[in-house]
Amino acid sequence: MNPRLYNLFISSQRKLYRFALSLTKDVKDAEDILQDTLLKLWKLRDDWESWDNFEAYAMRMIRNEYLNYIKKQKSLTHSTLEEIPEFAEPSQTETEMTTDDLMFRFNSLTSKLPDIQRNILHLREIEELEYKEIAKVMEISEAQVKVYLYRARQYLKERVHGKR
Amino acid sequence: MEKDKLEILLEKYWKAETTLAEEKLIKAYLSKQAADESHTGDKDWFAAIQDFSEIGHDEVLFTIEQKNRKSVMLGYPVWLKIAAVTILVSGLTWLGVDYNQKLNTQLEIEALARRTAEESLMSMSNALNQAYQHLNEPTELPDNAVTEN
Numbered sequence: 001m002n003p004r005l006y007n008l009f010i011s012s013q014r015k016l017y018r019f020a021l022s023l024t025k026d027v028k029d030a031e032d033i034l035q036d037t038l039l040k041l042w043k044l045r046d047d048w049e050s051w052d053n054f055e056a057y058a059m060r061m062i063r064n065e066y067l068n069y070i071k072k073q074k075s076l077t078h079s080t081l082e083e084i085p086e087f088a089e090p091s092q093t094e095t096e097m098t099t100d101d102l103m104f105r106f107n108s109l110t111s112k113l114p115d116i117q118r119n120i121l122h123l124r125e126i127e128e129l130e131y132k133e134i135a136k137v138m139e140i141s142e143a144q145v146k147v148y149l150y151r152a153r154q155y156l157k158e159r160v161h162g163k164r
Numbered sequence: 165m166e167k168d169k170l171e172i173l174l175e176k177y178w179k180a181e182t183t184l185a186e187e188k189l190i191k192a193y194l195s196k197q198a199a200d201e202s203h204t205g206d207k208d209w210f211a212a213i214q215d216f217s218e219i220g221h222d223e224v225l226f227t228i229e230q231k232n233r234k235s236v237m238l239g240y241p242v243w244l245k246i247a248a249v250t251i252l253v254s255g256l257t258w259l260g261v262d263y264n265q266k267l268n269t270q271l272e273i274e275a276l277a278r279r280t281a282e283e284s285l286m287s288m289s290n291a292l293n294q295a296y297q298h299l300n301e302p303t304e305l306p307d308n309a310v311t312e313n
Contacts, residue, residue, distance in 0.1 A: 014220035021219060102219045105212035125213045128184055150180040157178040160205035 005048045009041065012055050015127050016062050022122040023066040025107060027099055037065045056136040059123070063137060109159055110152075117152040120145055174206055 016037065020030035041058055051057045106126075110118045116138065123134045131149075135142045173190050176182045182190070194203065194210045240248075 018216065018219050022216075099219055102215045104215075105208070106216040109209065109212055122216075125187075126216050128188070130184060146180060153178050153180050156209060160209045162205070 001045060002049060005045075005054060008054050009045075009048075012058055013038065015055065016058055018126055019059055019062050019122060020066065021099070021103065022126070023063065023119065024069075025103070029069065033062060033065045033069055037061045040065075053133060053136060056129070056133045059127075059129075059137040060139065063119070109156060113152055113155060117148045117155075120148045121152045121156075124149055170203075174203075 013034070017030060017034050020033040020037075021027065024030045024033065037058070040061060048054060110121060113121065120134055120138060123129045123137060129137070131142045131145050134145045138145065170190070170193060173182060173186055177187060177190055191210050191213070194207050195214060197203070197207070
């Protein structure tokens with residue numbers, strides 16, 4: 001295997017995790033999605049060479065995995081023990097608290113944005129992807145990426161500066 | 165960076181017209197600047213981005229051990245593989261047949277023993293029945309028998 005791609009596979013995990021976290025807003029769900037995506041990615045390792053942008057492809061897989069996860073969640077009945085708060089596992093561990101703290105400001109500022117705008121904002125601001133890379137991840141055109149980003153930033157400008 | 169340039173860049177930023185390099189420049193500049201009332205909102209936003217960017221797993225979730233060790237292919241000839249499989253199959257078949265034969269023999273012995281035991285019990289039962297029937301019948305004494313009184 002190409003060592004460069006293997007290193008990219010290892011080093012991109014943080015980015016992928018953050019993106020999963022941004023999508024799910026939940027540490028455990030993000031970890032599950034990341035784990036499933038990494039397994040799928042690993043199974044496709046023979047194809048890595050043929051991908052023109054490994055990270056964009058991996059990000060897209062995270063997004064697809066998240067969409068599948070949402071579908072599964074919707075089809076589940078609401079009677080499982082995990083969904084009942086008093087039976088849920090305690091999740092307030094030290095690590096999660098830190099992660100929650102770090103997510104808090106970004107999430108509170110962007111929580112009212114439509115999902116697509118928030119995802120694009122994350123990919124641009126946090127992961128620092130180019131427009132064409134974002135377009136690949138989100139499976140839309142670059143022009144659409146620019147429009148969504150413009151709208152998201154206009155909304156944020158009003159929020160952080162206050163309406164004048 | 166001069167203040168005017170920052171103003172221009174921020175204006176471009178909020179209109180989504182900045183390049184990634186310009187955005188990095190803004191982030192770096194605002195993170196180093198002391199509190200400035202004119203950019204409080206901008207700083208809040210970029211600090212939120214900075215916070216989120218620091219999230220990450222300390223541990224790597226998924227690793228594959230990469231070893232330089234080459235796997236050794238055992239290049240046995242085909243005829244040898246066929247012979248090995250044939251011997252294996254024959255051996256297993258023989259074991260199966262042998263086991264079956266032993267099992268059958270054991271069952272036959274058990275059946276024979278059971279039959280013998282049943283026959284013995286039957287003959288004992290018949291003898292006892294006969295004895296019971298003849299129990300109350302008078303028996304003739306022999307002529308030379310001596311009777312008391």
